[in-house]
Amino acid sequence: xAAYIIRRLLLMIPTLFGIMLISFVIxxxxxxxxxxxxxxxxxxxxxxATARVGGSSGGELGGAANLPGGxxxxxxxxxxxxxxxxxxxxxxxxxxxxxxxxPERFWLMLKNYITFDFGRSxxxxxxxxxxxxxxxxxxxxxxxWMLFLSYGISIPLGIAKAVRDGTSFDxxxxxxxxxxxxxxxxLFAVLLIVLFAGGSFFDxxxxxGLVSDDFFKMPWYRQIADYFWHLTLPIISMxxxxxxxxxxxxxxxxxxxIRKQYVMTARMKGLTERQVLYGHVFRNAMLxxxxxxxxxxxxxxxxxxxxxxxxxxxxxxxxxxxESIVNRDYPVVFATLYIFSLVGLIVNLISDLTYTWVDPRIxxxxxxL
Numbered sequence: 001x002a003a004y005i006i007r008r009l010l011l012m013i014p015t016l017f018g019i020m021l022i023s024f025v026i027x028x029x030x031x032x033x034x035x036x037x038x039x040x041x042x043x044x045x046x047x048x049a050t051a052r053v054g055g056s057s058g059g060e061l062g063g064a065a066n067l068p069g070g071x072x073x074x075x076x077x078x079x080x081x082x083x084x085x086x087x088x089x090x091x092x093x094x095x096x097x098x099x100x101x102x103p104e105r106f107w108l109m110l111k112n113y114i115t116f117d118f119g120r121s122x123x124x125x126x127x128x129x130x131x132x133x134x135x136x137x138x139x140x141x142x143x144x145w146m147l148f149l150s151y152g153i154s155i156p157l158g159i160a161k162a163v164r165d166g167t168s169f170d171x172x173x174x175x176x177x178x179x180x181x182x183x184x185x186x187l188f189a190v191l192l193i194v195l196f197a198g199g200s201f202f203d204x205x206x207x208x209g210l211v212s213d214d215f216f217k218m219p220w221y222r223q224i225a226d227y228f229w230h231l232t233l234p235i236i237s238m239x240x241x242x243x244x245x246x247x248x249x250x251x252x253x254x255x256x257x258i259r260k261q262y263v264m265t266a267r268m269k270g271l272t273e274r275q276v277l278y279g280h281v282f283r284n285a286m287l288x289x290x291x292x293x294x295x296x297x298x299x300x301x302x303x304x305x306x307x308x309x310x311x312x313x314x315x316x317x318x319x320x321x322x323e324s325i326v327n328r329d330y331p332v333v334f335a336t337l338y339i340f341s342l343v344g345l346i347v348n349l350i351s352d353l354t355y356t357w358v359d360p361r362i363x364x365x366x367x368x369l
Contacts, residue, residue, distance in 0.1 A: 161173060
């Protein structure tokens with residue numbers, strides 16, 4: 001097993017390299033960029049983005065904008081640069097690192113990323129790693145508790161539906177599950193706000209934020225209650241779709257195993273239904289459930305909460321990634337991509353190792369990569 005783990009860890013290096021290279025190349029051909037964005041701000045065509053420019057970067061750009069007039073940048077490669085001093089355009093390229101050729105920029109980025117040095121945000125006066133750490137509590141809260149809720153309910157419910165296949169319990173729970181699957185998470189979030197967050201009916205839960213303003217003044221037991229009070233509606237909204245999918249997946253997986261010959265043999269030996277279900281069927285049926293956990297984890301932890309974060313005013317990694325792409329804040333874009341990819345590869349490795357824990361018959365050592 002140690003050799004397999006080492007091989008998988010070594011394979012992460014070319015995988016990460018390929019992901020970053022493809023993304024970097026795509027960005028080079030994508031229209032727009034941080035230089036064009038600043039030019040648009042100076043030309044007054046990007047008012048919303050201007051508000052995001054602050055700190056030292058804003059001061060540097062403001063000073064550059066007041067440079068004495070020079071040659072008109074009529075032939076500039078940047079759209080909207082007409083009327084701006086070429087020296088100012090050159091200063092912008094230097095500030096954002098575009099004065100170096102693309103291969104050199106890519107190599108410097110990789111060299112820094114090895115040591116987790118992600119630089120500073122283009123349009124925020126903060127380092128990228130500090131920015132990610134600042135948003136991490138929201139994403140950790142949404143991702144982890146959503147997984148606990150969805151799998152903690154769907155696995156027992158799926159097993160119960162498989163054991164009672166075709167009964168009235170199976171039929172009416174299937175109806176509820178199908179309705180839950182059909183409703184988008186963001187639409188369900190809006191419904192919960194209308195019903196329970198001061199919309200048209202009850203004002204039970206808060207509408208925004210991860211904790212209350214006076215959170216740090218509360219005793220520890222009230223802090224825990226306040227934390228979950230704020231998370232209740234967002235977590236339910238995110239879990240509704242995953243809950244439906246994992247429940248039906250669990251049921252079908254257990255049904256498939258229950259109908260196999262080894263289950264009939266176990267029953268003929270005099271084992272109870274509980275011994276058959278949890279001593280024999282459970283290990284085999286859970287393999288397909290475990291296979292879906294990495295994707296669910298990555299989706300919930302990083303990318304799956306954008307709309308929920310927006311609706312409930314939760315400033316997490318999903319919203320950060322989206323805003324960084326829109327704003328062409330490339331240090332944040334590539335840093336989040338790098339971290340997401342690395343975590344995804346590690347979680348997939350943990351998933352494979354969990355296979356061997358659930359079913360010791362699986363031997364990855366004999367598998368050729």
